[in-house]
Amino acid sequence: xxxxxxxxxxxxxxxxxxxxxxxxxxxxxxxxxxxxxxxxxxxxxxxxxxxxxxxxxxxxxxxxxxxxxxxxxxxxxxxxxxxxxxxxxxxxxxxxxxxxxxxxxxxxxxxxxxxxxxxxxxxxxxxxxxxxxxxxxxxxxxxxxxxxxxxxxxxxxxxxxxxxxxxxxxxxxxxxxxxxxxxxxxxxxxxxxx
Amino acid sequence: xxxxxxxxxxxxxxxxxxxxxxxxxxxxxxxxxxxxxxxxxxxxxxxxxxxxxxxxxxxxxxxxxxxxxxxxxxxxxxxxxxxxxxxxx
Numbered sequence: 001x002x003x004x005x006x007x008x009x010x011x012x013x014x015x016x017x018x019x020x021x022x023x024x025x026x027x028x029x030x031x032x033x034x035x036x037x038x039x040x041x042x043x044x045x046x047x048x049x050x051x052x053x054x055x056x057x058x059x060x061x062x063x064x065x066x067x068x069x070x071x072x073x074x075x076x077x078x079x080x081x082x083x084x085x086x087x088x089x090x091x092x093x094x095x096x097x098x099x100x101x102x103x104x105x106x107x108x109x110x111x112x113x114x115x116x117x118x119x120x121x122x123x124x125x126x127x128x129x130x131x132x133x134x135x136x137x138x139x140x141x142x143x144x145x146x147x148x149x150x151x152x153x154x155x156x157x158x159x160x161x162x163x164x165x166x167x168x169x170x171x172x173x174x175x176x177x178x179x180x181x182x183x184x185x186x187x188x189x190x191x192x193x194x
Numbered sequence: 195x196x197x198x199x200x201x202x203x204x205x206x207x208x209x210x211x212x213x214x215x216x217x218x219x220x221x222x223x224x225x226x227x228x229x230x231x232x233x234x235x236x237x238x239x240x241x242x243x244x245x246x247x248x249x250x251x252x253x254x255x256x257x258x259x260x261x262x263x264x265x266x267x268x269x270x271x272x273x274x275x276x277x278x279x280x281x282x283x
Binding site: 009012013014015086087090091092093095097098099100 | 206207208210211215237238239240262263264265267
């Protein structure tokens with residue numbers, strides 16, 4: 001069994017596919033909305049250097065990533081240990097050396113990596129226009145507005161992904177998540193900038 | 195040398211992996227193994243299976259290892275069919 005097949009197998013026997021997917025969407029959404037909030041905050045604040053904006057956003061993205069990895073790892077280790085203990089009680093045997101024991105050790109790490117990777121990767125995608133402009137590339141629009149557009153697009157795509165999982169209209173689901181992002185932006189414009 | 199041709203095993207296993215994956219893993223223990231699995235009982239967390247393994251020369255240790263690797267527990271060997279090989283010379 002190669003590594004990918006083994007990973008799929010361990011996720012299947014622990015029935016954690018859906019947990020991992022949920023973590024990806026929830027924390028990915030967190031990352032996108034945090035970046036959107038920061039960038040709109042900078043937009044309403046007036047002129048700020050690009051490097052300052054990038055550093056602030058990168059700092060937040062890294063913190064989200066580390067927070068995602070550590071929080072998911074701690075909670076999933078506890079959950080998997082509990083599930084393994086319950087199974088061992090039912091089987092009246094030690095399962096540490098079985099596939100279930102391996103899953104109890106490996107699956108929390110995998111889920112933690114997904115949970116940390118999702119906000120970090122989505123944040124980095126949103127920051128591409130800012131980094132490109134900072135590196136000297138000339139963009140047709142302001143890098144901040146381009147970053148906002150990418151954030152909105154990614155949030156829409158997360159909604160589309162959720163729609164495809166639920167088997168409902170992808171467009172409706174995408175628009176729903178987009179409306180959340182627009183509401184967030186409206187709230188920031190309403191309360192920030194003083 | 196005595197060759198094991200057929201084994202009927204009573205096995206307790208968790209619900210996952212399912213009976214198909216479980217049987218496939220046992221079959222992989224040998225090149226020509228034929229495995230027939232019947233789910234006898236389903237409880238909240240476990241299933242009791244009757245596993246029939248047939249082959250030209252079954253390696254019992256490999257079968258047992260395949261079962262325990264997937265979290266199963268061999269409860270009993272219910273039937274055995276073995277065949278002695280005629281001594282050369």
